[in-house]
Amino acid sequence: MRADGVATVVGDDVDTDVIFPARYLAVLDPQDQAKHLFEPLGPEINAKIRAGGVLVGGWNLGCGSSREHAVTALIGAGARLVIAKSFSRIFFRNAINNGLAVVIAPDLAAAIADGDQVEADLAAGTATVNGVEHAFPPLPPELLALVSRGGLWSPRAA
Amino acid sequence: MGQTLAEKIMSRLAGRSVSAGDFVEIQPDWTFSLDDGIGLIDRYLTANGVDRLAAPERIAVFYDHYAPADTPLHAHVQRVGRLLCERFGIERLYDVGEGISHQVAVESGLVRPGQMVTNTDSHTTTTGAVGAVGCGIGAAEMAYLWAHGRLWFRVPESVRISLNGRLAPGASAKDVVLSILKTVTARGAIYRSVEYHGDGIGQFSLPERMTLCNMGIEMGAKFATVPFDAVTAEHYRNLNAEVGDPPRPDPDARYVEEWSIDLATVEPMVSVPNRVDDVHAIGSLPEVRINQALLGTCTNGRFEDLAVAAGILKGRRIAPGVRMLVTPASKAVYKRALAAGIVETLVEAGCTVTTPGCGACAGIHQGVLAEDEVCISSSSRNFVGRMGNRTARIYLGSPATVAASALAGRITDPRSIPEAVP
Numbered sequence: 067m068r069a070d071g072v073a074t075v076v077g078d079d080v081d082t083d084v085i086f087p088a089r090y091l092a093v094l095d096p097q098d099q100a101k102h103l104f105e106p107l108g109p110e111i112n113a114k115i116r117a118g119g120v121l122v123g124g125w126n127l128g129c130g131s132s133r134e135h136a137v138t139a140l141i142g143a144g145a146r147l148v149i150a151k152s153f154s155r156i157f158f159r160n161a162i163n164n165g166l167a168v169v170i171a172p173d174l175a176a177a178i179a180d181g182d183q184v185e186a187d188l189a190a191g192t193a194t195v196n197g198v199e200h201a202f203p204p205l206p207p208e209l210l211a212l213v214s215r216g217g218l219w220s221p222r223a224a
Numbered sequence: 225m226g227q228t229l230a231e232k233i234m235s236r237l238a239g240r241s242v243s244a245g246d247f248v249e250i251q252p253d254w255t256f257s258l259d260d261g262i263g264l265i266d267r268y269l270t271a272n273g274v275d276r277l278a279a280p281e282r283i284a285v286f287y288d289h290y291a292p293a294d295t296p297l298h299a300h301v302q303r304v305g306r307l308l309c310e311r312f313g314i315e316r317l318y319d320v321g322e323g324i325s326h327q328v329a330v331e332s333g334l335v336r337p338g339q340m341v342t343n344t345d346s347h348t349t350t351t352g353a354v355g356a357v358g359c360g361i362g363a364a365e366m367a368y369l370w371a372h373g374r375l376w377f378r379v380p381e382s383v384r385i386s387l388n389g390r391l392a393p394g395a396s397a398k399d400v401v402l403s404i405l406k407t408v409t410a411r412g413a414i415y416r417s418v419e420y421h422g423d424g425i426g427q428f429s430l431p432e433r434m435t436l437c438n439m440g441i442e443m444g445a446k447f448a449t450v451p452f453d454a455v456t457a458e459h460y461r462n463l464n465a466e467v468g469d470p471p472r473p474d475p476d477a478r479y480v481e482e483w484s485i486d487l488a489t490v491e492p493m494v495s496v497p498n499r500v501d502d503v504h505a506i507g508s509l510p511e512v513r514i515n516q517a518l519l520g521t522c523t524n525g526r527f528e529d530l531a532v533a534a535g536i537l538k539g540r541r542i543a544p545g546v547r548m549l550v551t552p553a554s555k556a557v558y559k560r561a562l563a564a565g566i567v568e569t570l571v572e573a574g575c576t577v578t579t580p581g582c583g584a585c586a587g588i589h590q591g592v593l594a595e596d597e598v599c600i601s602s603s604s605r606n607f608v609g610r611m612g613n614r615t616a617r618i619y620l621g622s623p624a625t626v627a628a629s630a631l632a633g634r635i636t637d638p639r640s641i642p643e644a645v646p
């Protein structure tokens with residue numbers, strides 16, 4: 067499974083209240099949810115993710131609430147790949163179970179700057195950043211399989 | 225090699241002996257869902273043509289985040305959830321006014337020691353207070369659990385936290401957990417199961433243990449638990465509930481880290497905006513004037529918390545220009561506080577009491593902040609925009625700190641008020 071795009075880089079401990087405020091939790095459609103993605107930080111990050119499709123975080127990305135809107139709003143905005151130094155557990159599960167490609171790789175995440183072109187091969191555990199190749203430990207096979215088929219509910223061709 | 229509590233409980237569910245790092249596909253004892261996620265669950269079930277559930281008797285639905293509904297959309301998803309319960313024969317619907325899921329699940333005895341709870345809420349770690357384990361999950365996987373009964377989990381590594389000695393007067397369980405967060409940070413226990421032990425654990429009542437476990441998620445933990453002991457046994461005796469011989473961690477269980485806390489050194493602590501782990505001893509803060517004080521939430525909205533605040537506010541008035549919101553964590557808490565005269569004391573002091581539930585905690589309703597306003601809150605999170613406004617600032621402290629601060633109009637050490645130091 068491969069994913070690519072242009073990186074939007076955010077910092078450490080980015081929480082789900084910032085990614086998707088609780089007052090919009092009753093918004094159910096991912097396209098509609100995407101309108102509120104990163105709303106507390108202003109409109110730029112939202113526009114950059116829509117254009118680039120890759121989110122890169124620091125440590126503990128997606129900490130806080132269990133709201134899966136933080137993941138599905140990203141998907142609704144066209145995100146295809148999320149790379150971070152580490153993830154909060156529930157955000158990570160939500161990504162896997164909704165078929166969003168996630169990579170845990172401290173060195174890789176540190177090597178990516180805002181606007182870099184990134185391409186990752188999840189099964190091989192390799193990524194190129196502006197043409198330079200990096201290696202990362204791939205996800206366990208059980209989880210890779212789940213991501214490739216599109217998550218728990220949406221079987222799709224890998 | 226012995227087993228941690230997480231390993232024991234997940235082994236029972238897996239039907240074989242499992243240890244940290246193993247993947248299992250299991251049916252948790254409980255699958256709880258809330259009004260803020262019920263619309264999504266309905267959407268997944270409908271889109272996938274699910275017409276019967278694997279185990280409706282393991283499901284409970286709680287209306288706490290939108291209780292009572294304040295927008296047509298929130299009212300709509302609550303209606304969708306009620307219809308869903310009716311259609312699928314889900315008998316446990318705790319509707320508006322019953323309280324916060326974690327509180328109701330523990331105080332009513334629904335969750336028993338040794339069980340595993342899943343809930344579409346990150347603060348499900350709270351239920352670990354009864355020697356159980358609980359974790360938050362997302363809506364897609366909750367809908368999947370409703371439909372299929374089983375879901376993948378990984379057995380977590382565990383951390384042992386030893387609480388030693390005795391707390392000093394004026395310090396509380398909230399101050400203990402804030403002190404831990406200060407040291408271990410918001411990523412100190414990512415993915416791990418936190419077990420509280422130590423010679424000091426016996427002094428913490430069940431409500432205090434709920435506070436300790438509640439903020440386990442703020443360290444990133446999957447589970448946070450206090451193993452079953454005499455305090456837990458008494459809780460179930462009072463409920464006339466049979467618990468049998470609940471599992472406890474083995475003495476030779478494997479922990480990836482051990483942390484110890486000398487309780488005598490814990491002082492009133494405050495977490496300052498916008499990081500939960502940016503924690504300071506209250507005496508070291510500069511003057512912080514406040515606009516709002518919030519007493520409530522699954523962290524500190526229990527009877528004992530309201531009683532502490534009432535002790536401080538009795539016969540006094542909160543500062544002019546400050547609004548203090550009191551949101552009992554459940555209807556049972558509310559009724560007990562009414563019967564004890566605590567609600568009257570708080571209202572006389574100038575507090576506003578709101579519907580049992582989450583209240584203003586998540587910035588959805590019932591007390592959102594205006595731009596640049598400052599709130600002292602007994603809750604667990606002070607993220608940017610959490611209480612509805614990106615420029616508002618949230619400080620976190622104990623119920624005593626919240627009450628003392630409301631009285632003075634600025635963040636105040638509760639030890640400066642004689643009634644706060646028994």
Ligand code: SF4
Binds near residue numbers: 581585603604
């Ligand atoms: S009280 Fe606050 S932290 Fe607790 S479940 Fe409700 S919104 Fe979440």
